Structures are given as C-alpha cells and as structure tokens.
Amino acid sequence: MTATVLVVDDEVKLRALVRDYLERDGYTVLETGDGRHALDLAAAAHPDLIVLDLGLPGLPGEEVARLLRKAGDVPIVMLTAKAAENDRVMGLRLGADDYIVKPFSPRELVARVEAVLRRARGPRADTEEPVSYGAGQLRIDTERREVHAGEGQVDLTRMEFDLLAALASRPGRAWARMELVGRLQGHAFEAYERTIDVHVKNLRRKLGDTPPPQLVVTVPGVGYKLGVDRDVERNA
Numbered sequence: 692m693t694a695t696v697l698v699v700d701d702e703v704k705l706r707a708l709v710r711d712y713l714e715r716d717g718y719t720v721l722e723t724g725d726g727r728h729a730l731d732l733a734a735a736a737h738p739d740l741i742v743l744d745l746g747l748p749g750l751p752g753e754e755v756a757r758l759l760r761k762a763g764d765v766p767i768v769m770l771t772a773k774a775a776e777n778d779r780v781m782g783l784r785l786g787a788d789d790y791i792v793k794p795f796s797p798r799e800l801v802a803r804v805e806a807v808l809r810r811a812r813g814p815r816a817d818t819e820e821p822v823s824y825g826a827g828q829l830r831i832d833t834e835r836r837e838v839h840a841g842e843g844q845v846d847l848t849r850m851e852f853d854l855l856a857a858l859a860s861r862p863g864r865a866w867a868r869m870e871l872v873g874r875l876q877g878h879a880f881e882a883y884e885r886t887i888d889v890h891v892k893n894l895r896r897k898l899g900d901t902p903p904p905q906l907v908v909t910v911p912g913v914g915y916k917l918g919v920d921r922d923v924e925r926n927a
Contacts, residue, residue, distance in 0.1 A: 694808055695719040695736065699729040699755065700744035700770060709742065712797040713804065726750030730758055738765065740808055742800070745771040745782070753785060760786040764849060766807045768800070783889050786848055810875070811849055824862060825919030829898075829906055831859055840898045840906070850875060851894045854887070858907065858917040865910040891915055 696713055700706050701724040710720045721736055723729050726747045733741060741759065745752035756767060769787040782790045788807045791800060821832035830839040836852055838845045847855065857874040858866060866874075868887045875887075891907055900906045908918035 693717060693719050694739040695721065696804060697729065697732055697736070697738040697741045698722040699726065699741060699747070699752070700724060701747055702744075708797055709800060712801050716801055716805075718804075726752065726755040729755055730762075733759060733765065734762070740766045740768065740804060740811070742768045742770060742804070745769055753781075756782075756785040756787065760848075766811045766849065768803055768807055770795070780885060780889055783850075783886055784893075788850060810853060822859070823922040824859065824917065825904060825906070826922060828904070828919055829859075831856060838898075840900075845897050847894070847897060850890055851897070854890050855894060855907075858915060859921075862917045862920050865913045865916045867914045871914060887914070 696718050698706050698709050698713075698720060699722070700709070703724065706722045706724065710722055713720050721732055721738060723732060724747070727750050729741070729743070730750075732738070743752055743756060743759075745756075747755065752769070752771075756769070759765060759767060766788045767786060768789045768791060769782045769785075770791050770793060771782065772793045788810070789803050791803060821830050821834075821837075823830045828841065832838070833856060838847055838852065838855065853875050854871060857871060871887050894900070895907055898906055905918045908916050910916055
C-alpha cells in the first residue's frame with residue numbers, strides 16, 4: 692500500500708527536492724510551508740508520516756509537533772538547522788521519531804522515512820496473546836501495541852512501546868544503550884546514547900514506575916533491563 696508523506700517546510704526548493712525523491716520511491720506527497728495549514732492537512736488527509744521543519748514562520752515547528760502529538764501518534768521526522776545534542780533531545784521530547792540536521796542528503800531522508808514507517812508498522816507478533824510480567828504488574832499486547840500497568844492502560848509513543856518491547860523480549864538481560872539504539876532505530880539513525888535516557892525517563896513516568904519491584908531498572912555502567920520476570924504460567 693502506498694504511504695502518504697506530508698512535507699512541511701517553508702523553503703520551496705527544498706520541498707520540491709524532497710518531494711521529487713519521495714515520489715521516485717513511490718510515496719504520495721503532500722506539502723505546505725505553513726504550520727497551521729500543516730495541521731489542517733494532517734487532520735484531513737491522515738498522512739502516514741510527517742516531515743516537519745522546526746524553523747517555520749508564524750506557528751513554530753515545535754508547536755506544530757506538540758499539537759500533532761496531542762491529536763494522535765503520526766510518525767514525525769524533524770528537520771532543523773540546529774545541530775547541538777540538546778536540540779536533538781528537545782526534538783525527541785516533543786515526540787519526534789527521527790531528527791535530521793540541515794543540510795542533509797535527500798537519499799538519507801528517504802532511507803530514514805522508510806525506517807520510521809517500518810518501525811511504525813511494528814514487528815510481526817510471535818503470538819496473538821498478550822504477555823504479562825511481574826505477577827500481572829505489566830501486560831504487553833504486541834499484536835495491538837497496547838500496554839497495561841497495574842489496573843490501567845498506558846498510552847505510549849511508538850518509540851516508548853518499542854523500547855519497552857525490546858527490554859521485555861529478554862527480561863532480566865542488561866541492555867547497553869547503544870544496543871537499544873540499534874534495536875529501535877536500525878542503521879539509519881544518527882543516534883546518541885542520551886536519546887535512550889530520554890525515552891526511559893518518559894516511559895517510567897507513564898508506567899508510574901516505582902519500586903518494588905521496578906519495571907525498568909538502571910544497570911550502572913551498562914544501560915537498562917526489565918526488572919520483572921515473564922509470567923509463564925499465566926500465558927501457558
């Protein structure tokens with residue numbers, strides 16, 4: 692099925708270049724240089740992914756990202772001229788699925804769009820049945836991409852869900868940050884280890900993660916692990 696990509700950037704030549712490369716790869720492309728128009732297009736057309744420039748006139752790209760995240764979970768690839776690590780972390784906190792610094796290669800952008808869409812579709816589930824951990828403390832349904840902690844359902848971003856699923860694939864195993872980056876982002880992402888720390892912080896907050904026992908445990912000098920075991924008997 693053809694994916695639709697909304698490109699939001701006030702540079703007309705850049706939009707045309709990105710559109711050309713995406714259309715060569717079979718994508719349907721919508722475009723605009725205005726943040727408010729981008730929100731209207733996203734609401735009306737329901738694109739599969741949005742390429743969003745942060746340096747927009749009028750409504751800033753950061754605010755566009757916040758409003759998009761408030762409305763739904765469409766994947767966002769952010770474009771910016773800011774290369775500092777803090778700017779990248781800020782973009783991830785706004786809900787970006789990837790972050791590209793200008794100037795960039797259009798071929799790299801297409802590769803990143805493909806990678807984000809591939810992650811958004813999610814891995815094939817090994818089982819249709821949800822799996823529980825920690826005597827029912829945590830429940831993960833990979834088929835529906837749903838998570839329950841305690842008595843309630845937890846709304847996670849795509850990246851947060853994939854991070855939790857990676858940890859849950861081997862409960863108790865200590866994962867290095869760069870291993871988790873590889874599991875989540877593949878080879879198309881210019882990754883920083885701090886990226887994982889940001890997602891873990893958000894994940895813990897949403898899970899209400901306080902001991903005992905703690906769900907996502909810090910392993911000093913290494914990274915993180917899932918701190919509860921899989922409930923084998925419950926899913927037998």
